[in-house]
Amino acid sequence: MRISIDWLKEFVDVPSSTEKIADMLTMLGLEAEQGLDTANLSDIIIGEVKEKIKHPNADKLSLCQVFDGNNILPVVCGAPNVDTGQKIAFAPVGSVLPGDFKIGKAKIRGEVSKGMICSESELGISDEHDGIMVLNDNAKVGSSFVQYIQENAPSIELDITPNRPDCFSHLGVARDISVKISSPLHSPDYQPRPFTKSEVEDWISVEFENIDECPRYVAGIVKNIKVGPSPDWLKNRLESIGQRSINNIVDISNFVMMEMGHPTHMFDYDKFGSKTVLIRRGKKGEKITTLDEIERKLSPEQLLITNGKIPVAIAGVMGGLDSAVTKETTTVLIESAYFDAPTIRKGAKSLGMSTDASKRFERGADPNGAENAFWRVVQLLEDVAGGNWVAGMADPYPKKIEQKPIELTREKLDLLSGCDINDSFVLLTLKGLGCTVKGKTKKWTATPPSWRPDLEREVDLIEEVIRLFGFDNVPSKYHYNGIMENHEPDPHKGITIMTSILTGLGFTQVFNNSLQSSRKVSLLDIPSVKIMNPLSDKMDQLRTSLIPGLLKTADFNVKNGEPDLMLYEWGNVFEQENPGMAGIVEKLQLTGMIHGLLHGESVHRKKKRSASFFALKGVIESFLSRLQIQNILIKPDKDNDYGFQNAFSVVVKGNIIGYFGDISHQFVSGMNLDIGQSFGFQFDLNTLLVLTDKTVKYIPIVNYPAVERDLNFLVKENTIVGDIVSTIQKNGKSILKKVEPYNIFRDESVGENKKAVALKLRFQSDSKTLEDKDVNSVINEIIRVVSKNFSAKLR
């Protein structure tokens, strides 16, 4: 909401500069920005319209001659309100308006235009775009517009938090300032009107369907009014906060709302259609055309103001067009009501409407404000529109809303604030905010004012005291208890280690969207979790795998000229294992992929090397070995469900901890990707975290010499070398430390469908220097078993 500094000054002495006021309000919790983001407006200067004629080729355009202080320039303008003699905000050729809108020399319908006369919306000051902004007579032609604004209409934009409905007005904001700077608050100058005999009953009465939805409805009549333009002071007030003046009656209602915070509504009494106001819920099939000339379909979701038969307004949101004040209106029915906040919120939401009035009622209005605003409106209608008040007001208010007293103790205040705030400050603050306070020290009993529905508990009062004391005045404490009995290590500690290993192996981490299209999700046969209200059908399910995200990233990089990729991501995937929320399983996974070249040609490497299955396997072996995960079994996994072809599972202690293999082609075609063969792995991250959460135990280094022997077996082509290796390991007694194939040889000389497998064996004893005979007996046994099991021949 926009606050005019000048207006604020009516109620409280404010600091001299707008910047200081903005800072003070911000530090009071009323987040303030200086009314204008003037950074974007430095190019704008003040011009004067010297001449205005109709554009020769366009009905709705004018051709103006604008004096910019040096030259007179032709400017085409489309605003209906532009006129000779006006001082205006002028954007010269070459200037840039907010939104990066550059002003260039233009020809509009055949006429040259050198610059632009700006509206408030073009300047980013307000939403007003119906006409140009007309400056007052103080404006100096040729000087800076920013300077003019700062001097003439200083204002501040406030972002009011939902707990402070009382600050949706100049008076409310002034109250906070007055407490902060200990300066008196001046109320608007009006009085409830005395009367001897109430006559209003002859004109209007109020009835309710449900008193809880509208606890208070003040209605009254002012007759003999004259609708016309507002006086300058009223017009200027509204314009200073970016509101458009409409006519004196509507302006009064808006003025009172901006001054005191309470929304009121003016009906044309003669068009109201009855002498009874009935507040009730809408009915199916009912309709109303609101002030904005839109026909609204009504339902029981909205609370309505009716004349007993048909709706005349949507309560707390917007009035109806048929009963609106027009030029012909002579008698107005004033509505100044207090509605239940949730009722108005739901009603406005059901129609997709949000108005100045609904914003205030939704957050909680002031039940007493209904009466105060009524008297203020009556006074202004008489002063400004020459009306006569019909004595009395209809104000059935059977269930008075009372604020409950709250106890505040010194003990709790000290404990929560952690600092020393003295008794008199507490008392003055609570009183200044409008509370009735009993007690002077140690304990206070405060009854909040009717305009502070947010003050209900002791902690709410403590908040107010600390807020006014100033968060910045609370000293920071650094002597808290640094250790705690129940301190726990980070459950994701292992992820940091894995990240560093993968980085060392050349992998780059990515984060991808968890929301995916059903098309992508359906590429895997994993039941997915669906979103009821997705942003779009491209993001209507939760991912069941990290692979599609990685492939999309790979595709993006390939298209940008970087095809050589080693990528990984860790994060949650989601499975709908059983119906309902209880059936949803979140699985933490670590998934990676390689694509393109591992390395290209260079002065040192004559041959480039592509990503391959064995490169992937090497990565996995290095990764797991560095994580100290031993005794890994790698098993073929023919029917892999997780998106791998030629897949293998990684088994530790009988449990599958992950998979690797070629990434299935179904993704490439299903997602329309421009990528080649890629290889990937996927680990269950929680299992990895468990397996890595252990302390390595040092094994003493053996200093006895090792003996190496080579064995070269001739076997059938389809023999799995790994099986030979494990057979050798099984028969190595305790002295075989390592066995590794180092050459596979195929040639005519070894025969068709045969291969020669050369293996290096390393023997070492923990307790002595091995002699030939120790090794030979083991080797002979190995040769015997391998020859037998694999029909192998020693070469």
Added chain:
Amino acid sequence: MDIKESIESVRNLFRTDSDPFPTNYQTVEALRIKYLGRKGLVAGLFSMMKDVSDKERPIAGKLLNEIKQEISSVFNSQTGSSKSREKSHGESDYSLPGLTFPVGHVHPLQQTMDDIKSIFMNIGFSVAYGPEIDDDFHNFGALNFPPEHPARDMQDTFFIDPETILRTHTSNVQIHLMEEKDPPLRYIIPGRVYRNEAISFKSYCLFHQVEGLYVDKYVSFADQKGILEYFVKRMFGADTKMRFRPSFFPFTEPSAEVDIWSEKGGQWLEILGCGMVDPEVFKSVDIDPDIWHGFAFGMGIERICMLKYGIDDIRLLYQGDMRFLEQF
């Protein structure tokens, strides 16, 4: 032993000693001295020439020269003369690129998350994680969001079913923690959260948050200031100008926003929200608000990451563009 046999035995000894050829410079030199040194084995063989008969001398001389050459050539071929290296590998041209090894990159979000975690862990916070899909109670109800709060709206929150949502903050884990454990509690809670927001340069449909919770008998607003000041100065530098400004959240009272001053932009930038845990929140998890007090805070990791590294488009963080990632 005649000289021929001696030569043969030196040759055999050398073959054993030089296979495998040592890689260590000192061992190579020792080997060289042993065979080719002034008092080495080859010199010893030459000294035997004085005892050789005139008749055998030419043959012995030839054999001696052969073994000397043989041994020298092994040294030369293994260590290489500087000339031959230049020709075969061009290694003396230091300007050539080194042999490259792959280099990976840690995502800037991960780096920021790790930084934040480590700062709080240094001052005794534990770390906890929780579900991304949760019920209305843990994400809203227990956190004192009124039933009609706009955040509970379909426009702001992704729903799985009317009672189940994608969490909008990691505060849901606060509630789980307080349900499961007795105070005192001191945790940070990093994690992924979701908002039903259109994707643009400044907002994404998900982001990451670090939530903090500290509950003990005597925890005050002043403690909160001290701890968060420590965090901000560690994260953004000891000279960082910061302020606590009053704000509003349903789950804290009083609530504050923390801003840091950007000299470059000439403005305050919001970096986190915080406040004293609202008594209603304690009540919803059966913790007595008359005994236990505490504060909670929450920050967007993306926002801090973007501020720290000067990133101006949040989408870069989820695009996986190598041209972006390899800068970190």
